[in-house]
Amino acid sequence: MTAMETESSETVVTKALSSTGPDIDEVVIHPLVLLSVADHYHRVARGTRKRVVGVLLGQSHRGKIDVLNSFALPFEEDIRNPSVFYFDHNFLEEMIRLFRKVNTKETIVGFYSTGPSIRPNDLRIHDICKRYVRIPIFCIIDIRPDRQELPVKAYKVVEQVHHAGQAVTRQFDHVSTQMGAMEAEEIGVAHLLRDINDPTVSTVMSLIQGKLNGLQSLTEKLLTAKKYLQACAEGKCKVNTEIVDHLQTIVSLLPNLNTPDLVHAMIVKTNDMHMAVYLASLIRSVIALHDLVNNKIRYGEDGMQDNDEALAQEEEKKEEEKLKDTGNKKDGGK
Known part of the structure; x- marks a missing residue:
């Protein structure tokens, strides 16, 4: 079974696997998750082409999932043979038992990977996570520092039937993702940024750099929209009315x-x-x-004190030394 992303909308009959419960509409990633994943990658796979995999913990309420915490898993896969991978079930069971003792409100909501893209084994890992949660989500967290856009993408598994009588295929479908934090987390992130702040970079420079990063991200989004519209005009993909409506709204809001x-x-x-x-x-x-x-x-002019003052101080020091010498001689003569 191959996992792939759906780039163009086709006439399909789609049925989400979450139909037995509330559908997933939004995923909120908290800062602690990003820090944990970055630490996991730098400890295990830094400088290699490998990826790391772990479990996401959080809470779910009315289609909204708050990912509050995570933990790493021992994971290995064969790059030459994608069907071969190692997933430590015993470690997962033990970590679940320990986390239940610490915080019963945080439950398994899915798993993460450093990607940076979907791989064939992700559907099989999804099946493993279904033993612990009815609707597991899959998050790709891109830890590359040169990325200017949001480093998190969330997916859920859907079933698709392209034509009647054909087999049902499973694919990952995008879920709306955003960053969120509670007040305590915001304070912690502010202190962390204050500690790692470069004193040689002024506040103005950091603000300008932030504006440039935002403009670069906007440029990437506009280029993606341009490519999609060109493909629709050339007949390479069918027009999605929802996407066109959103683009029309954006154009209408421009002054x-x-x-x-x-x-x-x-x-x-x-x-x-x-x-x-x-x-x-x-x-x-x-x-x-x-x-x-x-x-x-x-x-x-030379960066020293005034010459008159310097000479006066030197003369005073010489007189004090002479007085001390004469006093010592008198004491010795006695």
């Missing part, structure tokens, strides 16, 4: 920048911002020059 009033307002706003930056630069330069003049006055 009309060709109106004279808006152009004038943008120019005025830009000039005001540049004026504030210019004044701040002037004030900073004047303060720096003022400090430089004060230093010259205090320490002299």
Whole structure:
């Protein structure tokens, strides 16, 4: 059985495996999960082409799954033969027993992998997780540092029948994913970022870098939408009305920048911002020059103290040494 992602919408009869219970509409990943997965990868598979696999713990409520915690699993697979892999069931059972003693509210909600893509063994791992949870989710957590978009993708398994009389195939279907955190987690992440912050990088530079990363991610999304629309126009894939409606909504929300009033307002706003930056630069330069003049006055041209003061201090030291020497001679003569 091969696991694949559905890129184009086809006329299929789809039935989610979660039909026996509430369907999964949204997955929320908490920061502790990302930290645990990154630590797991760097301990086990750093510098290799291997991936790591683990179990996700959390809570489920009305189709929304909060992934709060995770733990690693001993996992090995043969790259040449995808059907061969090792999954430690005894370790999984023992970890489940220990976690129930610590926190009974957190239950198994699925499993994770560092991917970065879906592999054939993922459906078999999904079947193993179904022994512990009715509707397991599958999360691919991309730990590569050069990724600018959200590093998490969530999937659920669906059954698809393309034509009547054909066999049912199982595939992974995307689930809406977002990052979330409770107040205590937000405070912990803020302290962690404060500890790893680079003091050589100013706050302005970090803000600009964040804006650039956001624009790069937006560019990737727009290119994906462009490729999809071109494929639809060329007849390579069928049009999905839901996707087209979303794209039309995005286009409708864009402001009309060709109106004279808006152009004038943008120019005025830009000039005001540049004026504030210019004044701040002037004030900073004047303060720096003022400090430089004060230093010259205090320490002299060569960076030392005034010559007169230095000579006076040296003469005072010599006189004190002479007095001490004369006092010592008198004491010795007595």
